[in-house]
Amino acid sequence: MSVFSQPPLRVITYNIMGMKPGTNPSARLTAIIENLKQLQPDIIGIQEINETLNGGGLDNQAKTIAESLSIFFGTTFTFYNAYTHLSWNNQYREYIGIITKHPVVQQGFTQLVQGTFPRKVAWNYINTPLGKIHFFNTHFDYQSTSVRLQQATQAMNFITQKETLLQSVATLFTGDFNDTPGTSPINYILNAGFWDSFAKANPSRSGYTVPSNAPTSKIDFIFYRSTGGLTIDSSTVIMNQPYSAGSFPSDHLGVMTIFSLTPSAVDERENVEKDFTLFQNYPNPFNPVTVIRYQLNVKSFVTVKVFDVFGREVAILSDGNEEPGIKTVNFDATGFSSGVYFYRVQAGTYNETKKLLFVR
The missing domain is CATH 3.60.10.10 (Endonuclease/exonuclease/phosphatase)
Known part of the structure; x- marks a missing residue:
């Protein structure tokens, strides 16, 4: 493009x-x-x-x-x-x-x-x-x-x-x-x-x-x-x-x-989007466990973190090199307060955030 x-x-x-x-x-x-x-x-x-x-x-x-x-x-x-x-x-x-x-x-x-x-x-x-x-x-x-x-x-x-x-x-x-x-x-x-x-x-x-x-x-x-x-x-x-x-x-x-x-930004964004897909967690709302799923098309260093509504990090679910393929990690909210949280997945230079809802 x-x-x-x-x-x-x-x-x-x-x-x-x-x-x-x-x-x-x-x-x-x-x-x-x-x-x-x-x-x-x-x-x-x-x-x-x-x-x-x-x-x-x-x-x-x-x-x-x-x-x-x-x-x-x-x-x-x-x-x-x-x-x-x-x-x-x-x-x-x-x-x-x-x-x-x-x-x-x-x-x-x-x-x-x-x-x-x-x-x-x-x-x-x-x-x-x-x-x-x-x-x-x-x-x-x-x-x-x-x-x-x-x-x-x-x-x-x-x-x-x-x-x-x-x-x-x-x-x-x-x-x-x-x-x-x-x-x-x-x-x-x-x-x-x-x-x-x-x-x-x-x-x-x-x-x-x-x-x-x-x-x-x-x-x-x-x-x-x-x-x-x-x-x-x-x-x-x-x-x-x-x-x-x-x-x-x-x-x-x-x-x-x-x-x-800039032209370089357009090219980079298109290439990165081909390499990574983040899906909505399921179930959502959830109690107390939900599954976060994402797809890697190239080997990447991946971090998966969860934040509360104030932007404070509350959990690290993954942190390391991962091979291509569809990946899943579980978030267990036992011990957490009910409410809105955000999960962010960073894979190489790409990162995306989605919202999840914990309901007791």
């Missing part, structure tokens, strides 16, 4: 300013949707999603965007919301969210230390044409650098936990971070092995995103770190045109980064 058969991954981060009173939210949302149709996104990290208190969620802005894109492109866009607080003088519910057209395998969130308002990191584990990715989206506190640094630390812990449990070709971390390049929260993220995708693609450009009518600061980012050959095709500031009479869709501009796989 040629690298050119792999479609790129178009990722956007955008703070849509919710339903801020006096800003014509309906017209702004229409303009946002029309822009998104032109940009053709695969995944969107959205901040300041609002819905009315008495609308039953039907006017949720992420829902409206996802449904509009689904109709326009003829493919299903799903949305995931994590509620944070009441906004604009308690008139609306506010969420942090993710919209994607690719299958979501798992999703969740973590609560961050509270600053001016409660904050969360939303997470999707997404099966994209480039491989499975972890996608995280957040909105940090806007008043306190020390709070933002705490939030960055908590976010990195959450990200590491998910990366430990579930293999991916890359981790993307988007959001309104309310900090500029060179500040301690941004440096903390970069020092954790992430790249600022816009700065990587445009080393001599500012990438300013606020305020939208005359931007002088960069606080909106798409960070990434890759384990599977993900590379940047381009990264641009978007939503930078008024939709009428000097009115912008939001007080922020957005950022879009287009990712692809």
Whole structure:
């Protein structure tokens, strides 16, 4: 398979300013949707999603965007919301969210230390044409650098936990971070092995995103770190045109980064996938013993480990060289608490994780 058969991954981060009173939210949302149709996104990290208190969620802005894109492109866009607080003088519910057209395998969130308002990191584990990715989206506190640094630390812990449990070709971390390049929260993220995708693609450009009518600061980012050959095709500031009479869709501009796989990564992934297959454990749910089965097509050094939901290793089931063939190992959960666990099989350079459920 040629690298050119792999479609790129178009990722956007955008703070849509919710339903801020006096800003014509309906017209702004229409303009946002029309822009998104032109940009053709695969995944969107959205901040300041609002819905009315008495609308039953039907006017949720992420829902409206996802449904509009689904109709326009003829493919299903799903949305995931994590509620944070009441906004604009308690008139609306506010969420942090993710919209994607690719299958979501798992999703969740973590609560961050509270600053001016409660904050969360939303997470999707997404099966994209480039491989499975972890996608995280957040909105940090806007008043306190020390709070933002705490939030960055908590976010990195959450990200590491998910990366430990579930293999991916890359981790993307988007959001309104309310900090500029060179500040301690941004440096903390970069020092954790992430790249600022816009700065990587445009080393001599500012990438300013606020305020939208005359931007002088960069606080909106798409960070990434890759384990599977993900590379940047381009990264641009978007939503930078008024939709009428000097009115912008939001007080922020957005950022879009287009990712692809390097040719060597495509070849390596195809070769590895031919050499290894991991099957779902059986039975599942189980009590107290289940069988984990995998197939090796080449001799490999294999480790099979089990982790709890916090990413802590609880059992090593195999650790050594194995000949080609279909292999089985038993996991006996006697003495363990009931609940969700994850088993990870690493064979050479390949590793995959699946979920199992122990029920007493």
